[in-house]
Amino acid sequence: MTQYLMSVHGTEADHDMTTGGGYGSPEAMREAMAETDRYNKRLQAEGYWVFAGGLKGPSTATVVDGQGAQPVVTDGPYLESKEHIGGFWIIEAPDLDTALALAADASKACRGKVEVRPFEG
Known part of the structure; x- marks a missing residue:
């Protein structure tokens, strides 16, 4: 079984x-x-269920950059964009066709577009 991220x-x-x-x-x-x-x-x-969650609005985001000597913390989303991830599911499905069928049902349920991406490995 492959794990997929379905994001809204x-x-x-x-x-x-x-x-x-x-x-x-x-x-x-x-x-x-x-x-x-x-x-x-x-x-x-x-x-199929692994985990799911809805997210608060992007204005509640905080970005942490710990690559330097001291972490830099910035309020707001990492990317300036008109659309953001509002929620997601992580599912396990035997193949992409099953994941896409589940995403179609998810889209109908939540009334939004759902992007499907497999996890590495």
Whole structure:
């Protein structure tokens, strides 16, 4: 079995729970979260689940560069971008076709585009 990262990308505004983010309304956001929870339970029941998590908005990020004599800590995301990773799954699947089918279901559940990448080794 190969492990895959399935990541969901979105804008900073997509993280605003008070407005419903990119979902259009708080109710639509709650429905997507409930559907995603059901999807997560399915992954667990079918043996694909390794780990998953949603991330706070990119403005909460901190970058640490420890390559020099003293670490340099910078507030904000590493990359300036319009879209950022909002959440992810790590799954184990027998092949890429299975991972892509699971990503299609994930995309439908969370109502966002899902990028699939295999781990090295």
